[in-house]
Amino acid sequence: MRNNLQGLWNRKAIALVASVALLAACETNQPQATTPASPGNVTTEQVANQTEALLGKTVTVRSEPVQKISDSTFTISDEQFFSNENILVVNTSGKPFVLPENTEVQVTGQVANLVVADVNREYNLGLDPNLYVEYEGRPVIYAQSIALAPEPGEITQNPSRYYGQTLAVTGEVEDIVDANSFTLDEEQLIGAEDLLVINANPTAAVNDGEAVAVTGVLRPFVVAEIERDYDLTWDLDLQRKLEAEYSQKPVLVADGVYPSAIPEAAK
Structure with missing residues (x-):
């Protein structure tokens, strides 16, 4: 088997050239997978360390979930970057997503700094502010789509x-x-x-x-x-x-x- 892609980005990110949504006829209990608009695919390290440059932009990140916070939120992080902080993901797709065990997910959405009050007002998710004290004001991805991303x-x-x-x-x-x-x-x-x-x-x-x-x-x-x-x-x-x-x-x-x-x- 070929080994000329260095493990396909160390299984942590992909770059898709076009932007497209899966056919609406695919009826699953998972949010639709979509490819992102510019700037495209990034690592969670980039989201954490280059937040200002990414604010308001749509990105795609691949990572194993680190921790479930609520039915609508979870954290992700790149294992290979030891200093990398966990990034909060808020599922704003309107479709439930069950976090897998030991399988990466692909998240596509906009980068922002978390303001729980704004999230609850805009998406009506009813997030408990007490659960997000440590994430308030830190980078977050408002996920428009989430899909399983196994090898x-x-x-x-x-x-x-x-x-x-x-x-x-x-x-x-x-x-x-x-x-x-x-x-x-x-x-x-x-x-x-x-x-x-x-x-x-x-x-x-x-x-x-x-x-x-x-x-x-x-x-x-x-x-x-x-x-x-x-x-x-x-x-x-x-x-x-x-x-x-x-x-x-x-x-x-x-x-x-x-x-x-x-x-x-x-x-």
């Missing part, structure tokens, strides 16, 4: 954990199956399999070895159901090949596939 191997090792959920996954293109299908390389977990991706409506071709970010919903691979639900042009030989290799394995049905790059701050 490809985490998905293929335990797909039932993610079936039916909106995911934001980054990886390197390992095998291009056809114009609508490719696999994401798993290079983090020993023994884990690559993840099959089906992009029914590609806007651009992916390249072998390209680092990409994929947003979509995970489902079991059943050829008859995939053909029924998506207008694909698989011939019989390809159908048989895919069924033999991926039957009942997970497939990420993509609503968006975008180039991914390593930000300078993460090198």
Whole structure:
């Protein structure tokens, strides 16, 4: 497996070139995953140390949640930055989000300095000011979207954990199956399999070895159901090949596939 992307930004950030929302038809109990407007993807260290430059701007951060504060709030932090402070995330999407254990999340939203009274007035969240004394006036991300962000191997090792959920996954293109299908390389977990991706409506071709970010919903691979639900042009030989290799394995049905790059701050 390829190892030319230094662990894909140390699994902490992605840079998506375009800005797009997942199709509204994807009915899940998770907020929709969206790609950000400028300045794009940052680390929590940047949010903490470059707050003034980021105020009012939309950013995307990937991190494991550190602590749940309430049903609408939790903290995130970059483990590799020992001096980094926890950043509060306020879910303003209007959709509930259940924090996962040992899985990163992708948060997209505006950076601000926390004023609990303003949050309660604007978003009607009913936050208890006593719970946020230490965060008042400090940087916060008002999340417009939150999605699970597991590694490809985490998905293929335990797909039932993610079936039916909106995911934001980054990886390197390992095998291009056809114009609508490719696999994401798993290079983090020993023994884990690559993840099959089906992009029914590609806007651009992916390249072998390209680092990409994929947003979509995970489902079991059943050829008859995939053909029924998506207008694909698989011939019989390809159908048989895919069924033999991926039957009942997970497939990420993509609503968006975008180039991914390593930000300078993460090198």
